[in-house]
Amino acid sequence: MFHYLLNIDAFLLIEKLVLIAIIVGLCMVVAMYTTFAERRVAAFIQDRLGPNRAGPFGILQPLADGVKLFFKEEIIPNFSSHFLFILGPGLAMTFALLASAVIPWGSNLEIFGRTVPLQIADVNIGILYVFGVVSMGVYGIMIGSWASNNKYSLMGGLRAASQIISYELALGISLIALLMITGTLRLNEIVLQQQAGYWNIVYQPLGFFIYLICAFAECNRTPFDLPEAENELIGGYHTEYSSMKLGFYLFAEYVNMFISSAVMVTLFFGGYDIPFVDESTLSTNVAGILSVLAFMIKISLFLFFFIWVRWTVPRFRYDQLMRLGWKTLIPLALFNMLATGAWMLFTNK
Template sequence: MLLAIDFALLLEKLILVVVVVFASLGIAMYTTFAERKVAAILQDRRGPNRAGPFGLLQPLADGMKLFFKEEIIPDFSSKFLFVMGPALAMLTACMTSAVIPWGDKIDFFGRMVDLQIADVNIGILYVFGVVSLGVYGIMIGAWASNNKFSLMGGLRAASQIISYELAMGISLIALLMITGTLSLKEMVVQQQQGYWNVVLQPLGFLIFLICSFAECNRTPFDLPEAENELIGGYHTEYSSMKLGFYLFSEYINMFISSVIMATLFFGGYDIPFFDESVLAPNLAAILGIVALMTKVIAFIFLFMWVRWTIPRFRYDQLMHLGWRILIPMALFNMLATGGVILYFNK
């Protein structure tokens, strides 16, 4: 047969997709809660603690509130694009998780299930492609609003994300020269056997970290939605769950970029100073997921910690940092890495 479809594989991947998407939605939901809690704790406050035990039902209440809000589509907006903006933002935010290795293989009644939706050999390029699409959600939504503040926010988002993507890409090239692969799974396996990439590429990691803050529109790079300059930036005209989608996609982006950073530089599902191969494969895989999630939570905390510490950049400072500091630094890092590799491999 020409079209021999492995239905078991199809089912396996389908289940994995559903689990990963819902898990990232759930995590993003509780990241909003964690954000408020961390903000409160860093500012000597208590934070939400009324809805449910310890306020754990707060994200549900927030979501419900957004659903019950009046849905306004401005008369002067371009209606199709206005609805498409948040949908695109959400879609691209959810799509990135497809190539992330969440853990090692799991033995499911004799069938080895790979805890990765798609182990494509250009994984990191896929991530980059989808992340660059993310700016369209913001830009289209902002432009379709037909509001000057929104347009300003959209412009800022576009120029910021494009500027920082350059430095991010160049910092990754240095990493790729070391690993010699574009597959995320392959990178994790290499890090399990050798050192974590952050040891080999500290400068690259720093650049990548700063750029991913910018890509996620997080403080100090939250100029697109600077509420005290642009009202709400690109989502000024949005209300109800469409606004919720924008805010939510931001938290999913934050989660995904934490996962990417953990995978690229901190060994992914690798447990530090421990040889997983002595454990039963299932236990090792589950512990691996736990290890990855611990790293991710640490990164998410870092995101919040920075947000509640540093004030926003001015626009010219943002551009100065991106084009005149990060890109030369990334280029230097790339050249130095190449030089070192050449020197040791000759």
């Protein structure tokens, strides 16, 4: 009946659906094991051992945690808006996963004679898409916090909103400097440029630094975890949540970390580029698989860094957070943009 609507390549459709399923699954699994890595690394930093009982070295711990969350009692507060209360964690998770659509996870693969790019959608506004999705992510937190009908939750939601808006500005401006160099918004093209030349970190160290700090703030990670400050706001926006809805919020944070690590690697560290190897000498499939591996290794280094910083640096005070965002990062980002422009004019690029 609707076959005329689908006059698109059926193979393309299947290929993309499979790719989407794989990538979403990958995000979930990586997020699960990041929670495990967080607990283990935290323990090691604090001279403990961490969870090592479930399975060899405790690698089944995330499954146990997930099962526990599913079997916990679900509590929905009486005076909250039920629909919005359930919508909140769903939105947080959805927007966290959405950004994975434009990230190039690797170079091409050849399957049954078809060249399959390891990217769901190569849109020509890739960076802006990521930016837009990240800026929507705060709604999950805000809606959930408001629907909880709890003052601590609301405080957490308001903090999240103002924090994310403040740091988005510096994030955007630091990206503009990068875009002036690359001249394209297409993420795949940015990676290809870095594959041919040097990684962008060489050209944009300051831009990367600003982006890194803002990424911490956008993911609500320590030292910017004020929205969920345990000791002042008893959990912040997820105070009233329990069971898997709480799990979704916590999980979305780790998916966000994974995605923003992937974006940072793509923009500044050559994406799926394998360092010191000329990919054109390898066959397509080998290069494709190796590139995915290289990408994942780079991402896991970033994830480790996220965790490492969390267990080192204490939380900022709220006025310090705002001062850092508005009075330090934004002027720095503007300076970086001007300097990049001047340098490009000077070298006639």
